[in-house]
Amino acid sequence: MTTEPVEEEHGNWCPVVAASKVLSSFWAIVVIYYLMDGPKGFNELLRAIPGMNSKTLSRTLKSLVSKGLVVREVVSVQPFAVHYRLTPMGEELVPVLNALREWGEKWARPGTAQGRTQIPTVRDNRGKPQYAER
Numbered sequence: 695m696t697t698e699p700v701e702e703e704h705g706n707w708c709p710v711v712a713a714s715k716v717l718s719s720f721w722a723i724v725v726i727y728y729l730m731d732g733p734k735g736f737n738e739l740l741r742a743i744p745g746m747n748s749k750t751l752s753r754t755l756k757s758l759v760s761k762g763l764v765v766r767e768v769v770s771v772q773p774f775a776v777h778y779r780l781t782p783m784g785e786e787l788v789p790v791l792n793a794l795r796e797w798g799e800k801w802a803r804p805g806t807a808q809g810r811t812q813i814p815t816v817r818d819n820r821g822k823p824q825y826a827e828r
Contacts, residue, residue, distance in 0.1 A: 716761055721746070721754040726763060726784060727791050733767070733779035763787070
């Protein structure tokens with residue numbers, strides 16, 4: 695028995711289920727968020743995203759490229775360098791992620807009345823919560 699939501703049940707198609715499948719990982723949303731400001735190299739992303747490790751970043755970027763949300767561009771061969779940028783489809787997520795950021799600022803910020811229960815911004819590679827520095 696599968697635990698995934700059924701996308702088409704009795705002829706019904708749900709766009710939220712379909713979008714959730716495309717953005718199926720926590721890290722996918724975070725990487726897209728960090729690419730909203732423009733193209734970035736692998737190491738630049740790795741340094742920018744708290745709690746991200748190189749294996750997870752590599753796997754996430756490959757997934758986003760295969761789904762058509764991110765483009766991998768070879769910038770130079772000697773020395774070898776690539777940049778990742780959002781595709782037009784990925785750029786359409788910018789207002790959605792901005793709204794998610796605003797919601798997080800209002801309702802999930804650690805130390806606020808609304809965020810009494812501290813919500814970790816990310817987890818390190820051992821699963822330990824890490825909180826944003828404010």
